[in-house]
Amino acid sequence: QVQLQESGPGLVKPSQTLSLTCIVSGATIRTSAYYWTWIRQPPGKALEWMGAIHYSGNTYYSPSLNGRTSISRDTSKNQFTLQLSSVTPEDTAVYYCAGGTSRSLYKFDRNLYDYWGQGTQVTVSS
Numbered sequence: 001q002v003q004l005q006e007s008g009p010g011l012v013k014p015s016q017t018l019s020l021t022c023i024v025s026g027a028t029i030r031t032s033a034y035y036w037t038w039i040r041q042p043p044g045k046a047l048e049w050m051g052a053i054h055y056s057g058n059t060y061y062s063p064s065l066n067g068r069t070s071i072s073r074d075t076s077k078n079q080f081t082l083q084l085s086s087v088t089p090e091d092t093a094v095y096y097c098a099g100g101t102s103r104s105l106y107k108f109d110r111n112l113y114d115y116w117g118q119g120t121q122v123t124v125s126s
Helices: none
Strands: 003-007 018-025 035-041 048-054 059-061 069-074 079-084 093-100 120-124
Touching: 003 093, 018 035, 018 093, 018 120, 035 069, 048 069, 048 079, 059 069, 079 093
Parallel strands: none
Antiparallel strands: 003 018, 018 079, 035 048, 035 093, 048 059, 069 079, 093 120
8 A cells, every 4th residue: 555645844934945755655666657746735726736756766847836846855765855945925835745657747636646645734934
């Protein structure tokens, strides 16, 4: 059974860098042919695809985030990490990690993903 668990601070100050980690169990991120993905949902808004890291190590990012996003992985810990720089209150959202095949790349439709974390609330406020 594959499980994804997000972890990180619930409160971040404006202009700081938000860092979240997704711990994967039941699958190996380096060998499973998946795109390990970050998606968020601001309050009252739709889901937003942020970026993904392929099992090969290649990364893909949403251009709408203007280069503020970085996704990396630690294969020894079987986890991948999101960093979002220069955060503003508009980055307040529930952040989800997910795993899907190529059909999920750049898509936020939950039905396209095989694995989906429970989500973690991040608030950007001073």
